[in-house]
Amino acid sequence: MALQTKRYINWRNSCSCSMTGVWEAVAFAEGAVLIFHSPRACAHVARTMELYSHYRTLGDLRPETLRPIPVLSTQLTEKHTIFGGGEQLAACLRYAAAKYEPRCIAVANSCVSGVIGDDVEAVGAELEEELGLPVLTVNCYGFLNTEYHDGYYAMTRELIRRFFKKQPKEKGTVLLLGDCGGPWGLYASEVRRLLQALGLKVIGQFPGYMAVDEMARAARAEAAVILGGRGALYEGLRKIARQLEQDYEVKALGAFYPVDLQQTRQWLLSVAGFFGKEEEGRRLIAAEEEKLQSALNGFLPVTKGQKVLLCLGRQLDYFDPATTLELVELLRLDLLGVVLLDAYEPKERQEVLAKVQAVTDAPIYDTAAAEKLCEKVRLVLTTHELQYPVPQLFLPMIPEVGYSGTLRLLGAIYRRLCSRKERGGLTYV
Amino acid sequence: MKKIAIYGKGGIGKSTTAANISAALSQQGLKVCQIGCDPKNDSTRLLLGHLCRRTVLDTVREGKEVTLADVVHSGYNGIKCVEAGGPEPGVGCAGRGIIVALEKLTELQALDEEDVLIYDVLGDVVCGGFAVPIREGYATDIYIVTSGELMSLYAANNIAKGVRRFALRGKVRLGGLIGNSRNMPNEKELLEAFARRLNTRLASFIPRAAVVNRAENLRQTVLQYAPDDPQAEIYRRLAARLLSNEELTVPTPLDFEELEDLVIKYGAAD
Numbered sequence: 293m294a295l296q297t298k299r300y301i302n303w304r305n306s307c308s309c310s311m312t313g314v315w316e317a318v319a320f321a322e323g324a325v326l327i328f329h330s331p332r333a334c335a336h337v338a339r340t341m342e343l344y345s346h347y348r349t350l351g352d353l354r355p356e357t358l359r360p361i362p363v364l365s366t367q368l369t370e371k372h373t374i375f376g377g378g379e380q381l382a383a384c385l386r387y388a389a390a391k392y393e394p395r396c397i398a399v400a401n402s403c404v405s406g407v408i409g410d411d412v413e414a415v416g417a418e419l420e421e422e423l424g425l426p427v428l429t430v431n432c433y434g435f436l437n438t439e440y441h442d443g444y445y446a447m448t449r450e451l452i453r454r455f456f457k458k459q460p461k462e463k464g465t466v467l468l469l470g471d472c473g474g475p476w477g478l479y480a481s482e483v484r485r486l487l488q489a490l491g492l493k494v495i496g497q498f499p500g501y502m503a504v505d506e507m508a509r510a511a512r513a514e515a516a517v518i519l520g521g522r523g524a525l526y527e528g529l530r531k532i533a534r535q536l537e538q539d540y541e542v543k544a545l546g547a548f549y550p551v552d553l554q555q556t557r558q559w560l561l562s563v564a565g566f567f568g569k570e571e572e573g574r575r576l577i578a579a580e581e582e583k584l585q586s587a588l589n590g591f592l593p594v595t596k597g598q599k600v601l602l603c604l605g606r607q608l609d610y611f612d613p614a615t616t617l618e619l620v621e622l623l624r625l626d627l628l629g630v631v632l633l634d635a636y637e638p639k640e641r642q643e644v645l646a647k648v649q650a651v652t653d654a655p656i657y658d659t660a661a662a663e664k665l666c667e668k669v670r671l672v673l674t675t676h677e678l679q680y681p682v683p684q685l686f687l688p689m690i691p692e693v694g695y696s697g698t699l700r701l702l703g704a705i706y707r708r709l710c711s712r713k714e715r716g717g718l719t720y721v
Numbered sequence: 722m723k724k725i726a727i728y729g730k731g732g733i734g735k736s737t738t739a740a741n742i743s744a745a746l747s748q749q750g751l752k753v754c755q756i757g758c759d760p761k762n763d764s765t766r767l768l769l770g771h772l773c774r775r776t777v778l779d780t781v782r783e784g785k786e787v788t789l790a791d792v793v794h795s796g797y798n799g800i801k802c803v804e805a806g807g808p809e810p811g812v813g814c815a816g817r818g819i820i821v822a823l824e825k826l827t828e829l830q831a832l833d834e835e836d837v838l839i840y841d842v843l844g845d846v847v848c849g850g851f852a853v854p855i856r857e858g859y860a861t862d863i864y865i866v867t868s869g870e871l872m873s874l875y876a877a878n879n880i881a882k883g884v885r886r887f888a889l890r891g892k893v894r895l896g897g898l899i900g901n902s903r904n905m906p907n908e909k910e911l912l913e914a915f916a917r918r919l920n921t922r923l924a925s926f927i928p929r930a931a932v933v934n935r936a937e938n939l940r941q942t943v944l945q946y947a948p949d950d951p952q953a954e955i956y957r958r959l960a961a962r963l964l965s966n967e968e969l970t971v972p973t974p975l976d977f978e979e980l981e982d983l984v985i986k987y988g989a990a991d
């Protein structure tokens with residue numbers, strides 16, 4: 293069967309809308325209402341995202357316990373593009389205040405209001421006075437010079453500025469900072485599990501999942517643990533953590549993340565160290581690794597010596613090849629080679645190559661070689677869907693976190709190798 | 722139908738000149754419509770005898786169905802007067818307003834039966850909206866009002882750039898410059914030289930005259946207020962010229978240094 297080669301498109305500058313980021317920063321902040329100062333159609337972005345997060349939580353089999361806040365749109369029309377959207381925003385703020393009696397109203401601006409130059413800040417200040425209610429505005433307008441995460445960070449900073457208060461610390465408490473799939477997601481769940489195992493108390497996840505009224509007490513946490521990953525995407529989160537440290541004496545923990553075994557170890561030791569629980573930390577690591585080893589002992593009879601191929605095309609901002617190569621090592625798989633897909637630009641390809649060669653001697657190939665190689669292996673671990681009739685395991689976008697995450701991925705590879713006589717198909721983890 | 726647009730720097734005399742041209746053409750028995758494309762709304766004031774009471778965008782703001790009678794007002798000598806309207810200074814987007822207003826007029830088929838349409842457009846073509854009368858085939862003959870002052874010439878040159886861009890792919894052409902005197906030395910010579918450099922001609926050189934202001938104080942054109950005044954004759958000749966002008970060109974704008982040199986040359990020749 294002739295197969296056409298699929299070209300991989302790589303979007304360097306993601307064109308995203310800052311409104312959705314603003315929304316994410318308050319999405320489950322009980323007591324808040326969000327206004328999209330936008331044409332009605334823009335609100336569909338939020339609808340779609342909400343649906344995704346719904347499926348995600350369904351997929352994770354975690355019950356949702358928080359309720360999303362109301363989201364309104366000012367429904368800007370042609371008329372407002374000419375005469376300005378300020379009055380419409382004011383009317384919408386009044387409506388929201390009367391209907392929901394919220395503790396605060398957040399405003400996310402669309403491209404339209406940016407292009408016509410609505411003075412959103414002034415309207416916000418005026419209505420704040422009139423309604424006797426915090427109106428939070430940010431200087432981001434749709435995708436005009438801003439991305440999704442700009443909106444997220446801008447609104448987060450605004451929430452801190454408005455609601456956080458410096459206060460005495462409560463011993464052994466931690467604030468989770470960031471999103472990574474929400475409190476029900478695997479990331480936050482695993483971090484919470486490990487922190488609790490150390491005898492620490494998680495007082496909440498900020499922003500996005502903390503009620504407005506609770507924010508005033510958020511700074512009682514001794515430390516903030518950043519839920520994040522590599523790359524520029526999370527630089528904003530680290531900045532916010534530094535701000536919390538400076539202004540509210542909430543110690544920032546999270547120079548690195550528990551995203552593979554070695555880093556999980558380090559991470560646990562540093563968190564335990566900060567709270568003076570070194571001994572508990574070491575005991576926890578030993579216990580967790582014993583559990584992992586006993587699971588591995590069950591996997592190895594199937595996985596050992598199985599031929600696999602690794603296909604990489606994901607940006608380093610989102611992905612570290614070493615994490616996957618560690619799994620290959622743990623399962624004693626026979627790595628036939630590493631294919632660097634066309635998705636990389638020359639400079640990034642060099643960086644990926646260096647990272648891969650630092651941890652494995654396996655030969656490196658180009659996309660062109662992938663099809664032939666696929667015929668020779670039992671399983672392909674890949675960051676991109678390949679069109680060849682070979683069993684593939686799609687490496688997850690959100691890094692696998694801690695021991696549970698690693699175990700989950702190991703288990704998925706193991707199960708995929710258990711099934712026989714397979715022709716192809718893609719497994720998502 | 723003749724479709725003319727008058728451009729030029731703010732305050733240079735576009736509306737005054739346009740209203741006098743409209744008045745002159747109507748006196749010749751032509752059906753004329755003047756359309757103000759400036760959020761100031763004062764283009765047709767001298768024809769109506771008052772500020773336009775209802776602009777096209779007023780009706781958009783009210784959100785009502787627009788009818789012809791709402792937005793087409795009858796002025797001096799039966800001239801149809803339309804103002805696009807626009808937002809208060811500092812809010813919204815006047816450029817978008819021009820686009821919408823002109824679309825509305827097209828929808829209404831408001832202007833299908835006229836002999837002459839005159840668009841009076843805010844001069845500094847600050848954004849795409851103000852280029853629409855050139856761009857979308859609303860007007861085909863563009864005239865630029867300018868004095869001999871550098872900034873006025875600068876604006877004129879920029880407008881010529883806009884005309885050139887759209888002329889290269891459509892029917893729009895530069896009809897000429899309309900000199901509106903600021904009583905500078907060698908002003909007419911300077912404007913003639915500037916016109917040559919732009920590959921166009923000076924369609925008229927209008928003297929600065931007190932009668933214009935006296936008429937304006939009574940909210941009238943010179944044509945109405947003092948039809949026998951020499952100034953009225955100048956506007957009549959200009960109007961006739963606009964009607965018969967066949968020398969429509971693709972302009973060749975200057976760069977800023979060339980423009981400066983030109984002004985210095987004629988200023989220094991004083």
Ligand SMILES: Nc1ncnc2c1ncn2[C@@H]1O[C@H](COP(=O)(O)OP(=O)(O)O)[C@@H](O)[C@H]1O
Pocket residue numbers: 729730731732733734735736737738901902927928929930931933934937
């Ligand atoms: N030829 C002229 N002589 C004297 N005053 C003039 C002449 N042309 C225009 N004006 C005056 O200049 C001012 C601005 O003119 P106007 O037509 O409103 O400018 P624009 O429409 O370009 O902004 C008005 O007060 C007008 O009476």
Ligand SMILES: [Mg+2]
Pocket residue numbers: 735736737759761763764841
């Ligand atoms: Mg005017």
